[in-house]
Amino acid sequence: MVLELFLDLYSAPCRAIYIFTRKNSIPFEMHPVELAQGEHLKPEFLKVNPLGKVPALRDGDFLVAESMAILLYLSHKCQTEAHWYPPELQAHTRVDEYLAWQHTAIQLPATNVYLCKVSLPALSCLGRTQDPQSWKGPLEQLLGKLTPALQHLDQEVLAARPFLATEQVSLADLMAFTELMQPTAVGSRMEATLVLQPRDSQEAQWDPQLAQKDLPLPPGAESRCSAWPRPVPT
Amino acid sequence: MRHASKRRAVWREHLKPEFLKVNPLGKVPALRDGDFLVAERQPVDAVQLEQLLGKLTPALQHLDQEVLAARPFLATEQVSLADLMAFTELMQQGPSMGLELYLDLLSASCRAVYIFARKNSIPFDFQFVDLLKGHHHSKEYIEINPLRKLPSLKDGTFVLSESVAILFYLCRKYSAPSHWYPPDLHTRARVDEFMAWQHTAIQLPMNKILWIKLLIPMIAGEEVPAEKTEQVLAEVKNNLKLFEEKFLQEKMFITGDNISLADLVALVEMMQELEGQRGTRRRTQCFLVSRPGSWMPPPPAGLSGNCPEASKVSFQPKCLFSRAPDRWLCRAAPWLWPVAGNHNVFLSSSKLAEWRMRVELAIGSGLFWEAHDRLVKLVEWDCSTLDPMVKERICDLLQKFK
Numbered sequence: 069m070v071l072e073l074f075l076d077l078y079s080a081p082c083r084a085i086y087i088f089t090r091k092n093s094i095p096f097e098m099h100p101v102e103l104a105q106g107e108h109l110k111p112e113f114l115k116v117n118p119l120g121k122v123p124a125l126r127d128g129d130f131l132v133a134e135s136m137a138i139l140l141y142l143s144h145k146c147q148t149e150a151h152w153y154p155p156e157l158q159a160h161t162r163v164d165e166y167l168a169w170q171h172t173a174i175q176l177p178a179t180n181v182y183l184c185k186v187s188l189p190a191l192s193c194l195g196r197t198q199d200p201q202s203w204k205g206p207l208e209q210l211l212g213k214l215t216p217a218l219q220h221l222d223q224e225v226l227a228a229r230p231f232l233a234t235e236q237v238s239l240a241d242l243m244a245f246t247e248l249m250q251p252t253a254v255g256s257r258m259e260a261t262l263v264l265q266p267r268d269s270q271e272a273q274w275d276p277q278l279a280q281k282d283l284p285l286p287p288g289a290e291s292r293c294s295a296w297p298r299p300v301p302t
Numbered sequence: 303m304r305h306a307s308k309r310r311a312v313w314r315e316h317l318k319p320e321f322l323k324v325n326p327l328g329k330v331p332a333l334r335d336g337d338f339l340v341a342e343r344q345p346v347d348a349v350q351l352e353q354l355l356g357k358l359t360p361a362l363q364h365l366d367q368e369v370l371a372a373r374p375f376l377a378t379e380q381v382s383l384a385d386l387m388a389f390t391e392l393m394q395q396g397p398s399m400g401l402e403l404y405l406d407l408l409s410a411s412c413r414a415v416y417i418f419a420r421k422n423s424i425p426f427d428f429q430f431v432d433l434l435k436g437h438h439h440s441k442e443y444i445e446i447n448p449l450r451k452l453p454s455l456k457d458g459t460f461v462l463s464e465s466v467a468i469l470f471y472l473c474r475k476y477s478a479p480s481h482w483y484p485p486d487l488h489t490r491a492r493v494d495e496f497m498a499w500q501h502t503a504i505q506l507p508m509n510k511i512l513w514i515k516l517l518i519p520m521i522a523g524e525e526v527p528a529e530k531t532e533q534v535l536a537e538v539k540n541n542l543k544l545f546e547e548k549f550l551q552e553k554m555f556i557t558g559d560n561i562s563l564a565d566l567v568a569l570v571e572m573m574q575e576l577e578g579q580r581g582t583r584r585r586t587q588c589f590l591v592s593r594p595g596s597w598m599p600p601p602p603a604g605l606s607g608n609c610p611e612a613s614k615v616s617f618q619p620k621c622l623f624s625r626a627p628d629r630w631l632c633r634a635a636p637w638l639w640p641v642a643g644n645h646n647v648f649l650s651s652s653k654l655a656e657w658r659m660r661v662e663l664a665i666g667s668g669l670f671w672e673a674h675d676r677l678v679k680l681v682e683w684d685c686s687t688l689d690p691m692v693k694e695r696i697c698d699l700l701q702k703f704k
Contacts, residue, residue, distance in 0.1 A: 118548045119499065130488050137494035144487055157474055158460055164467035169449075171501035224448055 071096040071142075074116055074124040076103045080175070081135030082123045083246040088139060088239070092148045136167045139239050151236040162233035166240035174247050177214040182250040184210055218248075362392075362423040371666055401426040403468075404446060404454040406433045407676045410505065411465035412453040413570040417665055417673050418469055418563070422478045434683070436692045466497045469563050481560035489557050496549055496556060496564040503541045504568060508575040510534045513696075516577065521685050521696045538575060542654065550657055561664040569661045570673075577677050 073089065073096050075082035089096050101107045101122050108120050117124035117133040124133045125141070132138055143153045154160050184207045221244070225232055233240040315321060316328050325332035365388070369376055377384040403419065403426045405412040419426055431437045431452055438450045447454040447463050455462040455471065462468055473483045484490050511534060514526045545568065549556050556564040662670045671678075 119503075119544055130491075132491045132495050134495045134498035136498040137491050140494050141487065141491040144490075157471065161462060161467055161471045164470050165462055165464045168464035168466040168497070168501070171498065172506065173449075176502060220449060 069128050072099055072126040073097070073138075074099045074101050074113065074122055074126070076101050076108075076122050078103060079122050080178070080246040080250045081243070083249070084135055084239075084242050085123050085125075085138055085142075087246065088142065088148075088152070088242060092142075092146060092152075094142060094146050094148075135243070139243075143239070151234070152239050152242075154234055154238070159234045163238050163240045166232050167243060170240075170243060170247065173217040174214070174244065177210055177217070178247050178250045180210045181207065181214060366421075366423060366666075366669075370668065400456075400458045402429050402456040403427070404429045404431050404443070404452060404456070406431050406438075406452055407673055408433055408680065409452050410508070410567075410571040410574050413573075413673045413677075414563075414567045415453045415455075415465050415468050415472070417566060417570070417669060418478075418482070419472060420669055420673075421665060422472070422476060422482075424472055424476050434688055434692065439691065465567070469567070473563070481557070482563050484557060484562065492549075492557055493562050493564045497567065500567060500571065504545070504571050507534055507538045507541060508571045511538060511575045512577060516680065518696060520683075521688060521693060539650070542572075542650070546651060546653055550653065554660060555657070555664075561661060565657075565661045566665070569658060572658070573674060573677065577680060 071094065073085060075086055075098060077083055077086060101113060103122065107113055108122055114120055116126060116131055119133055121133060123135055123138055124131065125138045132141060140153065142148070153163055221232065229235060231237050231241050232244055316330055322328055324334055365376065373379060375381050375385050376388055401424070403415060405416055405428060407413050407416060431443055433452065437443060438452060444450060446456060446461060449463060451463060453465055453468060455468045462471060470483065472478065483493060514531050514534060519525050555561050556568070
């Protein structure tokens with residue numbers, strides 16, 4: 069029975085799982101879940117994940133949510149290459165450390181920056197105007213929560229090694245990369261983009277690892293992939 | 303002079319022929335395991351330490367989980383020769399062979415690591431980092447963890463933060479019993495799923511309650527607006543409902559019949575909310591519902607009306623009360639405490655209350671309450687000793703809630 073993944077590629081953790089499964093040629097069936105249409109709160113989806121969040125995975129009768137759990141499940145079940153989650157104790161502990169830390173240090177503020185910049189101004193039902201200036205104060209505050217974490221990654225973690233956890237790309241880098249695309253893609257001015265400007269040594273390592281354009285799309289993905297990026301619904 | 307020469311003779315035993323057969327280098331330590339001889343500290347430590355600890359650990363676990371669970375001292379209800387021998391013997395173990403845990407038991411994450419390490423008899427040096435005095439911002443601590451957060455682990459040169467990662471590391475390195483982090487793919491995924499979800503769904507809101515209901519009013523002298531408080535309480539209530547429906551369901555523990563890391567982390571974090579809901583600096587009064595067959599003091603007059611839901615809780619283990627002094631009685635049945643705001647996470651659901659009890663018993667009530675002692679005493683804390691920098695940050699936090 070093929071794996072089923074319930075994803076909305078607007079969501080960074082969903083993108084991490086999508087990239088991971090495609091990169092490792094794990095066969096799966098994609099079920100798009102439109103967050104903007106509230107599909108994650110509808111009864112059909114809540115049977116899959118009562119927490120009402122994407123991503124979610126269904127493997128026969130087994131249902132699991134949370135991107136960290138799904139990535140670890142897939143890496144163990146499908147026996148992906150060791151560098152994604154190294155077998156050595158200290159090496160995979162570093163991946164665990166990043167995956168635990170990033171929930172509140174990166175994911176939460178990065179999502180809030182994205183919402184503040186894009187989604188909330190478009191939703192006039194909240195009573196605020198669409199004037200971008202009215203969102204400037206909250207945006208600066210949210211960026212203020214994200215910036216120290218990024219500085220830590222830039223000045224302490226990446227000063228010591230080429231990737232976030234070990235000497236090779238791992239689940240930690242994948243999660244970080246997709247997460248930080250969230251505020252960057254909407255044009256947020258932040259010093260943190262220093263992290264995403266490839267250093268000389270990293271550039272050669274990133275491109276061959278992640279840029280493969282010849283993988284076939286999984287079932288259900290064609291219509292979603294061609295629609296990126298799409299305008300915010302009004 | 304006679305005594306001095308006797309001492310000198312004792313000192314030179316490492317140079318005597320009998321010892322030189324063991325270690326020709328004439329140095330201590332040295333180890334002989336059958337025909338295998340090894341000297342020099344490092345290989346003795348590295349090669350043999352695991353074996354030696356493996357022989358010691360089951361005995362310590364027996365003492366910890368069986369003997370000391372039944373009585374306060376090894377042999378009887380009072381200190382005896384048995385305790386004296388054990389204490390001095392275990393002091394020989396000396397420092398923890400390099401494992402240091404930087405903790406303040408006010409933090410739920412620190413308590414989870416502390417309880418796990420103690421429960422599994424993992425030797426470690428407890429390095430107290432006082433959050434209330436701002437020690438996590440000191441230069442010494444920033445060298446350990448530049449993020450200034452607790453807990454941290456230092457194992458030789460390997461430094462680790464994040465309680466979830468520390469728990470997984472300790473589990474694997476010290477080969478903890480498999481029920482803590484089961485090897486089965488699906489069961490392990492369930493633990494991973496909870497550990498990921500709890501960061502924002504349980505830990506964050508539970509800590510907010512502690513701040514909003516207890517710490518901010520105590521330190522800043524001002525209450526957080528009621529609207530904000532109600533919002534956070536609603537989030538907590540919703541997430542606890544999800545916890546019961548998705549993670550606990552009808553099982554004894556999250557993964558089934560045995561406690562795991564997920565239950566430990568869940569419970570210590572819910573205790574933050576409970577402590578926050580005590581709300582004031584006066585000592586919380588407690589009362590116990592009497593039940594046929596178990597000895598319990600009758601409820602103090604006038605208090606029985608404060609907590610009507612308590613009568614719905616049916617599970618009342620006798621062992622908590624059989625030998626406990628008064629202060630234990632106050633802590634033994636926290637799900638029965640009357641609380642401010644008419645909301646107590648364990649009163650709202652008997653399923654949660656029973657799960658809570660099972661987790662406490664699986665950990666061991668003595669260890670559980672020892673770990674929560676600092677949190678429980680927080681209401682009595684004299685906040686004039688608070689570090690001024692920490693106080694300023696708390697007042698800034700209050701502004702954000704307004």
